[in-house]
Amino acid sequence: GENVEQHPSTLSVQEGDSAVIKCTYSDSASNYFPWYKQELGKGPQLIIDIRSNVGEKKDQRIAVTLNKTAKHFSLHITETQPEDSAVYFCAASRGNNDMRFGAGTRLTVKP
């Protein structure tokens, strides 16, 4: 089955700096790669996703890149703000019922 590895496990940046979180996956058939943000005491919430027919996707300060050959994808957050502080999860799947999540990255944005 799919195996997703996520790095780093913790990341601390100054407000205004950029943050990058990286994930690798093992199943070359995976074609959907979402990123979820989880705030303390809440459920994960989708912030951006990318499908395998696209190399990059951007939504305001958030971007995701996908390298299918190397089987890795990354989340980029620019101009970080304190409200970006949360745990971020990557995932990879072929369908809803085989989604595998990374272990998570705790991002802290220091004002």
Place this chain on the structure above:
Amino acid sequence: NAGVTQTPKFQVLKTGQSMTLQCAQDMNHEYMSWYRQDPGMGLRLIHYSVGAGITDQGEVPNGYNVSRSTTEDFPLRLLSAAPSQTSVYFCASSYSQGTADTQYFGPGTRLTVL
């Protein structure tokens, strides 16, 4: 539109007790699922359903039962709780039944088994 709701928010059980975690959604989503979240392990799929009357096992189904009698509700049952089931449980729903798509998560139930 409440989205995905879960009850209770917190629960403490003794080993061997049974309980049902409730999950409901008001988005008319056909696909619903249950995950458990453990420290350092991300989320793991327990059971899922692609519609009323249809359920199937995920990655870690042992010790859990589900049923889906309506589109809205998808309860998770622990028949005989074990300390290894101490975790945070999330219910999720999605419009798509097969193709991977956005999953909407509930707020979670924190379960402790003593």
